Amino acid sequence: MAQILAGDVGGTKTVLAIYETEGAEFSEIRKQTFPSGKHERFEDLLLEFLGAGFSIDAATFGIAGPIKEQKCITTNLPWTIDAAKLAKLLNTSKIRLLNDLEAAAYGVLQLEHFHELNHQAIQQNGHIAVIAAGTGLGEAILFFDGKDFHAMPSEGGHCEFAPQNELEDQLLVFLRERFYGHVSIERILSGDGFGNLYDFLKSIDFAPVNPDIEAQMANTDRNAIISKSALTTDDALCNQAMKLFCRIYGAEAGNLALKCLPNGGVYIAGGIAPKILPALQSELFMEGFLDKGRMTHAIEKMPVRIVDNPEAPLLGAAHFASKLSGRN
Structure with a gap:
């Protein structure tokens, strides 16, 4: 069983969630919504959510902005998000940044209604x-x-x-x-x-x-x-x-x-x-x-x-992270 981190990073709010996953099944462990504009850096928001002693096997973030070489300068926020830096912070190489609509698209595949x-x-x-x-x-x-x-x-x-x-x-x-x-x-x-x-x-x-x-x-x-x-x-x-x-x-x-x-x-x-x-x-x-x-x-x-379902981008990011973890 893998523990994965997923995020829907928008100009107005950011939603982060931790899931346990095995095969195609997800189990939500914890989820929290943050006002994006109240944090100077995405890393600060991330650490506030994770707290001490966290362990993550893989993470994927859907971000409102273009992704170039796994870096993103967010469209409506003063953030630069770099997958390589997040890999060091989270102590895992299995990190992927997706455009928010990439994440939403993958999320659509997880929905039925x-x-x-x-x-x-x-x-x-x-x-x-x-x-x-x-x-x-x-x-x-x-x-x-x-x-x-x-x-x-x-x-x-x-x-x-x-x-x-x-x-x-x-x-x-x-x-x-x-x-x-x-x-x-x-x-x-x-x-x-x-x-x-x-x-x-x-x-x-x-x-x-x-x-x-x-x-x-x-x-x-x-x-x-x-x-x-x-x-x-x-x-x-x-x-x-x-x-x-x-x-x-x-x-x-x-x-x-x-x-x-x-x-x-x-x-x-x-x-x-x-x-x-x-x-x-x-x-x-x-x-x-x-x-x-x-x-x-x-x-x-x-x-x-x-x-x-407003969580389509989050579910899409979680689906992608599950594949990265190698447990799906």
Whole structure:
């Protein structure tokens, strides 16, 4: 039996867990969530979690940022994470850093429950695509070789936003001015995206401002207030911001599907999707997904599923660590 360490390292929070594993079975020993921004170094957070006298056979961390030669400069944190240094700290050579979407992709393979959005889907074997809006936007592909899946990370969330209608054309102009040129799709499909969409709609006088909602936004996370108000009130600005978010999310998921033809399915992961599930289950997401002109037929039968388990990246990291340990 091996003892493994797994981590889901995000810009907002970091989740660490220790598991005992034998074969394909996992047993959780301890798990803890930390606010990422309250630690100057990842190593400090790690030692706080492990305490004295720890013994780890293998460890894998899914990290929000590009991995180069097993090093990562995190996207939304001032951390540099180096697998070689972690190997010395943890006293094991069996260390692997994964992009957070690599970890989430492997995690999807460990799950059984999803919310199906495409009711015309036909289940097939093949590649799988994972797209996840949270603090940022991540995209990954699970390449299927006929027997096993292999995760391929990307930084697709930083590709350009492509408008599909006149309102979205105006949105692009607004965001180009706000961000001085390049407008990545992450500027919309992320937590901060709700605020950007709301501000755009205000700028074109789409609807009157609700003073009560504006007051709430002044005192707490405005993005959370906008998304919550869109689901619980009839505020026109918040509702339209949510509609734009859902349609553009669907469109980008469709773009990813066209790029890798994932007949095994497109999975919508990340922290935002479960929180806005009713909105994503409306026709707007699939409308955006299928609006691909003459190539709609290439993706219209693909499963499109929402992942409602927030621990997918952690489970994916644990699965990978178990393989590293040699006990799986």
